[in-house]
Amino acid sequence: MELLSVAKDMAARFAIPDIPYAIKGYGNGHINDTFRLTPEDGSAPYILQRISPAAFHHPEQVMENMLGVTRALRQAAAKRCGDPDREALSVIPLKDGSSFAVSSDGSAWRMTAFIARTVSKDLPESEEMFLQSGRAFGRFQCDLADYPAQTLYETIPHFHDTPARLAAFEDALAKDVCSRREGCRDVIDGYLARASRAGELTDGIANGTLPLRVTHNDTKLNNVLLDEETLEALCVIDLDTVMPGLPAYDFGDAIRFGASTAVEDERDKAKIRFSLPMYTAFARGYLQEAGGMLSPEEVDSLPVGAWMMTYECGMRFLTDYLSGDTYFHIACEDHNLVRAVNQLTLLEDMERYAKDMLDICRREVRA
Numbered sequence: 001m002e003l004l005s006v007a008k009d010m011a012a013r014f015a016i017p018d019i020p021y022a023i024k025g026y027g028n029g030h031i032n033d034t035f036r037l038t039p040e041d042g043s044a045p046y047i048l049q050r051i052s053p054a055a056f057h058h059p060e061q062v063m064e065n066m067l068g069v070t071r072a073l074r075q076a077a078a079k080r081c082g083d084p085d086r087e088a089l090s091v092i093p094l095k096d097g098s099s100f101a102v103s104s105d106g107s108a109w110r111m112t113a114f115i116a117r118t119v120s121k122d123l124p125e126s127e128e129m130f131l132q133s134g135r136a137f138g139r140f141q142c143d144l145a146d147y148p149a150q151t152l153y154e155t156i157p158h159f160h161d162t163p164a165r166l167a168a169f170e171d172a173l174a175k176d177v178c179s180r181r182e183g184c185r186d187v188i189d190g191y192l193a194r195a196s197r198a199g200e201l202t203d204g205i206a207n208g209t210l211p212l213r214v215t216h217n218d219t220k221l222n223n224v225l226l227d228e229e230t231l232e233a234l235c236v237i238d239l240d241t242v243m244p245g246l247p248a249y250d251f252g253d254a255i256r257f258g259a260s261t262a263v264e265d266e267r268d269k270a271k272i273r274f275s276l277p278m279y280t281a282f283a284r285g286y287l288q289e290a291g292g293m294l295s296p297e298e299v300d301s302l303p304v305g306a307w308m309m310t311y312e313c314g315m316r317f318l319t320d321y322l323s324g325d326t327y328f329h330i331a332c333e334d335h336n337l338v339r340a341v342n343q344l345t346l347l348e349d350m351e352r353y354a355k356d357m358l359d360i361c362r363r364e365v366r367a
Helices: 003-011 059-079 127-143 162-175 181-192 200-206 247-258 276-293 296-323 335-366
Strands: 021-025 033-039 046-051 108-113 213-215 224-227 233-236 243-245
Touching: 003 021, 003 033, 003 046, 003 108, 059 108, 059 127, 127 213, 127 224, 127 233, 127 247, 127 276, 162 181, 162 200, 162 296, 181 296, 181 335, 200 296, 213 247, 247 276, 247 296, 276 296, 276 335, 296 335
Parallel strands: none
Antiparallel strands: 021 033, 033 046, 046 108, 213 243, 224 233
């Protein structure tokens, strides 16, 4: 059965009005399959998602994390006299009260309320827009400051364990199951040359200087909903990878994505540069919201996170390419290789600004 037909069957199991809906694919995520349900009577739509079984082996853990965190975010929004329905996701239960449904192929499906009058952007169109993204993720971090991170499941074990990612890369390189290694030797060498830095953040966890906090772990701009009129940040979405982590992970992945002058599958290396003004804008927004809760060691780890997340993500793309493209959605045979080259190009340019990046974070947290 094609996925759209399965989605229609799954939608009928949720506790929504029994009226006709139009259903179609929605968004452009790499991992989950997303659909929008639009009621024919003009009432509020819903978002239906198939949780990727390749990425998330325990959807019950994903949903338990999501329920706890959305509850806390809604409470925080209400406490500051905000609008919980626009500033946090609302999970729609099944008719039997469960948080997710399972289709005949074993895939898990969940539903959330659609947040109207919002937009999302793949890349920031201005420094102000990226500052708003920084504020969204900084507020997310601050709203969950008292949430017990240790109670969350690791929905993807060792997700930002960069030494483990390096080991997986080296294993894929040794196996070379698709005989692709010799065709990308220069790219491989670029990642291996930086392997000695892989443990900088995990070492901070091990020695206690960097405490685990609740982190989002997928802080791309398109995971922030912006008010369609004011373009102010409203809501952080896509909570599958919420788990214990470091602020440096969230800060770093946002910079990796938003402070690049090109999308992550741009083939023309000449278009790929690290934007220090965009970095500054995000750091300002993020630290306006979260700066007061971070230790000096955590603040200093933020630019390290930008380097580390770029290195790690590029290495993951390259690992998937060498392994036969089993994880990320691809549009062409060399898509993951293009992404890996892109991230390495960004990393090389970012390394020129290491001191500036640190100075900016230290300045903004004092502002």
